[in-house]
Every structure is written in C-alpha cells, then in structure tokens.
Amino acid sequence: xxxxxxxxxxxxxxxxxxxxxxxxxxxxxxxxxxxxxxxxxxxxxxxxxxxxxxxxxxxxxxxxxxxxxxxxxxxxxxxxxxxxxxxxxxxxxxxxxxxxxxxxxxxxxxxxxxxxxxxxxxxxxxxxxxxxxxxxxxxxxxxxxxxxxxxxxxxxxxxxxxxxxxxxxxxxx
Numbered sequence: 001x002x003x004x005x006x007x008x009x010x011x012x013x014x015x016x017x018x019x020x021x022x023x024x025x026x027x028x029x030x031x032x033x034x035x036x037x038x039x040x041x042x043x044x045x046x047x048x049x050x051x052x053x054x055x056x057x058x059x060x061x062x063x064x065x066x067x068x069x070x071x072x073x074x075x076x077x078x079x080x081x082x083x084x085x086x087x088x089x090x091x092x093x094x095x096x097x098x099x100x101x102x103x104x105x106x107x108x109x110x111x112x113x114x115x116x117x118x119x120x121x122x123x124x125x126x127x128x129x130x131x132x133x134x135x136x137x138x139x140x141x142x143x144x145x146x147x148x149x150x151x152x153x154x155x156x157x158x159x160x161x162x163x164x165x166x167x168x169x170x171x172x173x
Contacts, residue, residue: 040095040102047094053086053110062128071135077129079122080111085130 058064069077084107091103111119156167164170 005062040099041105042050044091044094044102044106046108048090050150052090053083054114054118055086055124057082057085060125062125062132065129066126066132066136068134069129077126079119079126080107080120082126083107083111085113126154 029082044172065077065082068074074081084103086097087107087110090104092098095102123170158164158167
C-alpha cells in the first residue's frame with residue numbers, strides 16, 4: 001500500500017478547508033512557512049501510530065491522571081485533553097521537536113473523526129480523574145460532614161464533663 005493510500009485511509013479527514021486554503025496573500029515567506037507546515041502535517045499523518053493515539057493514557061488509571069493534573073496544576077481535564085497528550089507525544093516522536101500548532105490541528109481533526117465509544121473512553125477517564133481531585137480538594141462535597149466527624153476516632157482529653165460529651169460523644173439530654 002502506498003503512502004498516498006495510507007493517507008486516504010487514515011481516520012483524519014484531509015479535505016478540511018483549513019488545510020486546503022492557505023492563509024496568506026502571496027507573501028513568499030508566508031508561502032514557504034505554509035508549505036513547510038503542510039509537509040510536517042503530511043509527515044505526521046503518514047507516520048502517526050493510531051494505536052498510541054487512540055489508547056487512553058496512563059494505562060487508563062484515573063488516579064494516575066488525577067496525580068498528573070495536580071502536579072501540573074491543571075484544574076479540569078477533558079477527554080480531548082487526554083487525546084491531545086497522546087498526539088503531542090506522537091508529534092514530538094515523529095518531528096523530533098514540539099509543535100503546538102500541529103498538535104492542536106491534528107487533535108481537532110482526530111477528535112472530530114473519532115468514534116463515540118472511543119471519545120467516551122477518554123471522557124470517562126477524565127471525569128473520574130476530576131472527581132478524584134475534586135474529592136481531594138473539597139471532601140465535604142462528596143462526603144457528608146457527619147462522615148468526616150466520624151473519622152476522628154481519637155479520644156479528646158478535656159477538663160469538664162460538657163467538653164468531654166461534646167468532643168468525645170456522649171448523652172445530650
């Protein structure tokens with residue numbers, strides 16, 4: 001199978017107007033940049049590992065995704081963000097450098113052409129990670145205040161019977 005047939009059979013639609021219509025007015029420098037970007041896009045699309053892009057990152061473990069988000073100070077993760085991370089890794093592997101523009105462009109096309117079940121896998125992982133981080137930041141949102149008080153199982157030393165009943169539990173009549 002030739003490279004042209006691979007491109008035509010790829011899940012990414014190459015007939016988008018953004019690729020076909022150059023954003024310039026016959027400026028030679030802009031034309032050269034556009035041609036270079038087109039070559040990079042074609043190179044990435046030909047060599048893109050679909051398995052690596054379509055597999056949810058971090059072995060589909062929401063706890064690891066939540067840790068990643070906390071370390072990077074990302075407040076909310078989306079399924080598309082997780083796919084973009086995979087594509088960024090692939091673009092870097094293929095071009096041997098980071099290219100944010102190409103990563104965003106290819107992520108947009110791949111996400112749009114992705115099956116609903118594939119999107120759902122990424123979205124479910126993102127929601128689970130967000131839920132873990134939300135619980136960690138605001139434990140009273142997901143657990144009742146009474147549940148949190150019941151976690152305090154240390155006996156509190158007090159001076160009066162009222163304080164002892166209040167802090168350690170006791171009869172209130």
